[in-house]
Every structure is written in C-alpha cells, then in structure tokens.
Amino acid sequence: MAEAILAARGLSRRFGGLTAVRDVTLDLRPGEIHAVIGPNGAGKTTLVNLLSGELAPSAGSILFEGHEIAGMSAPAIAQRGIARSYQRVNVFPDFSAFENCRLAAQSRVTSSLRLARSRRDLAEKAREMLGLVGLEDTRRPASAMSHGERRQLEIAMTLAMSPKVLLLDEPLAGMGIEESRRMTDLIRGLAANHAVLLVEHDMDAVFSVAQILTVMVDGAVLASGDPESVRRNRAVQDAYLGAGNA
16 A cells, blocks of 8 residues: 555644544545545534645644644645635636646746746647646636536546645536536545545435545544445444435
8 A cells, every 4th residue: 555645643633622633544545535524513624624724733743744734834745746616717817728727837937937937838838737637628717617617627627736635525416417427526636646535415426436435424434444434334324325325
C-alpha cells in the first residue's frame, strides 16, 4: 500500500459550543479515490475546508508529503499541490471556459516567474485540461453552459493548477443521469495521476469508484475501510445507508 500523501490526525474544528469535526483521522494515497459519505450536517464539507486551508483546525494535524500544513492559508496550500472543487460551481460566469481555465493555470505560477511564463504555455495547459474533461466548445461563456458542463469546467480548472491531490465536494450534485455517468467516468480516470478525496451523496457513484470509504456522523468517523466492509457495517447501515443499501 502506498504511503499517504495527505494525512489528517486527530483533526477537530469547533464553532463556539458546536464541534463540526471531531478527532478525524484519515489517509489519502496516490492513485486512490477515498470517498467521504454521511448524512447532511455530518461535517464533510467542514473537513474539506480544513484540508484545503479555508478553515484552520481547532486541534489536530494535517500532513502533506510529510510536512505540516494545518493553519496555512488556502492559497499557500494550493501552491503546494492541493486543489478543490465546491458544492456550488465556482467559475467566472462571464468568462469563456478557456479563459477560466487559463486563469487557473496562471494562478499556480509564483509571482517571480509569472512574467517569464509565456502566454502560450498557459494556453496550452488550459486547452489540455479542457480536453481531458471532455469540453469541446471552449469559447462559450460559462454562463451559457449546462450545469454538468460547468462542473466539468471546474474540474478542468483544478487540474490546470497541476495538483497532486484533488478534493471534490459533491461534484455530481444537481446532475442528470447522463451527466452523472460522464462525471463518474472522469473522476475514475483522475485517480491514475492524483490522490482523490470525494465527498458525495450519490451512493451508486461512490460504490462504483471508491477504493476506500469513510463514513462521518455528527462530525466524527463512524467507520472507514473498503466499500464492502463499510456496506456490511451494521452501525453504518443504521446511521446512514439503510437496509436498501445493505
């Protein structure tokens, strides 16, 4: 088993008297899709916010490639190679798909190198990532795209930042059957070159792509392991999956 590239140890986040994430330990490995599931309010998005630097932990450690990153800013963590998507699509609606993706590629370049990096290199990176996610008409503004296409664009933008780790927060939300199938295939393919953390409510998609499942309830980890062992876990069935998924 490969060594974890991203590891959380005893991670907690409190908001006043509310503990949204409680003592979470989790390993994310290259070439692996690690899904985090649980009911609404389980702490899944808060966990992603902690791992991406959008929130600082109240306690615990986050190691990326063996180095502590807990409490670092989101831009600093992104520069190290951790990119994320959001529950709500986060793109510039008035910009074309190409422009969105080129800006994302440019954000990965440090200020000292930005002037030396040619526009041609950034454009080639943007086109490559847009092709990877299957977007063909890249000159349309994002506002004219379907929901599924905007999701594809957001993934392309995260890839344009050359990440080693992808944190995907409900990428299938709001999609139809065909769009969900395309996105699921895309996520499956991304694991070849990335470590992927997937937060998702679509259980068919989760069980079809994930190698590891972590179930959260009330901010804490209820169970973690391979999909079949989690599916058979009685506590998980009672708390979340229900008899229909047992």
